[in-house]
Each structure stands twice: as structure tokens, then as C-alpha cells.
């Protein structure tokens with residue numbers, strides 16, 4: 001079933017408490033979770049990595065059924081750094097899964113980021129799920145990660161083809 005009634009819009013302050021609950025609930029059934037994702041969202045919003053225009057909710061009638069955030073991250077290079085975006089977290093409530101809501105959130109976030117001139121998006125997640133949107137292991141680009149996470153789960157998507165060609169170093173979102 002396609003989510004004909006679900007619309008994607010930018011998150012607003014009035015949504016924050018509902019998003020907290022949505023993310024907490026969604027990650028209870030995640031394959032991988034540290035149980036902290038809802039607080040991670042709040043920490044991201046409180047810091048200077050937050051970009052309000054790149055945080056979205058999926059909504060049906062007045063109910064929030066999904067959420068996604070793109071925030072600032074960097075690849076630390078030998079000299080200087082490469083500015084990019086981190087996709088995290090992505091959450092869809094259990095009853096709305098497998099209807100394309102997650103895909104719609106990812107596609108809208110990537111489309112909007114590209115439109116705003118961003119060059120690449122990184123994330124940690126399942127390569128099978130995110131592969132369909134063009135994400136590949138950072139190892140393909142010779143990029144590492146500052147965190148101790150196997151590189152097959154640290155993924156990158158070029159918004160502009162070739163944008164990661166000359167980028168080498170370690171991804172950092174701290």
C-alpha cells in the first residue's frame with residue numbers, strides 16, 4: 001500500500017516533543033539501537049550542527065508517523081576539511097512501515113540538501129536499505145571514520161557526482 005495520505009514537511013518547534021516519543025518508540029524495534037536516538041535528536045538540535053530546513057516529518061492528518069534529520073558533519077583531511085551532511089536518525093512508526101514512508105523521507109531530504117548546494121551525505125546504517133538511494137560504503141571513496149564502526153556500515157552518497165573523488169580523511173560528526 002502506498003502512503004497517499006502521508007505528506008512530508010519541515011519539522012517545527014511544536015513537533016519536538018512528539019518527535020522525541022516517535023523516535024524512542026521506533027528504535028525499540030530497530031535492528032540496531034543504543035536506546036539513545038531520541039536524545040541524540042535533541043542534542044543535535046541544541047548544537048551548531050542543526051539545519052532546521054533539513055529536518056523533516058512525515059505526517060498523516062495530525063499524526064506524525066516519521067522523521068529524518070540531516071545535520072552538519074565533516075571529513076577531517078590532512079589539510080583542512082570537507083563539509084558534508086549526516087543523515088541520522090531516520091524513524092518510521094511501526095504501523096506505517098513498508099509503505100514507502102522511509103523512502104519518501106530519505107528522497108525528500110536528499111533532494112532538498114542537493115537543492116541547497118550540499119555535496120555529500122554520510123550515515124551509519126544498513127547498506128541494503130540505503131543502497132537503493134545511492135549510498136555506498138565510505139571505503140569505496142577511501143574515506144574512514146573517526147568512530148570505531150565497521151566501514152561497511154558507514155555509508156556515503158554523492159549529491160553531486162564526483163564530489164568525493166578528492167576527499168580523503170576521517171568522517172567526524174562530533
Ligand SMILES: CC(C)(COP(=O)(O)OP(=O)(O)OC[C@H]1O[C@@H](n2cnc3c(N)ncnc32)[C@H](O)[C@@H]1OP(=O)(O)O)[C@@H](O)C(=O)NCCC(=O)NCCS
Pocket residue numbers: 026027029030031032089090091092093096097098099100101102103104124125126128129
Ligand atoms: C528503517 C525504517 C526507517 C524504514 O522505514 P519504512 O517506511 O518501512 O521504509 P520503506 O517503506 O521506505 O522501505 C521498506 C523496505 O526497507 C526494508 N527495510 C526496513 N528496515 C530495514 C533495515 N534495517 N535493513 C534493511 N532493510 C530494511 C524493508 O524490508 C522493505 O524492503 P522492500 O522495499 O524490499 O520490501 C523503519 O523500519 C524504522 O523506523 N526502523 C526503526 C528505526 C531504524 O532502524 N532506523 C534506521 C536506522 S539506520
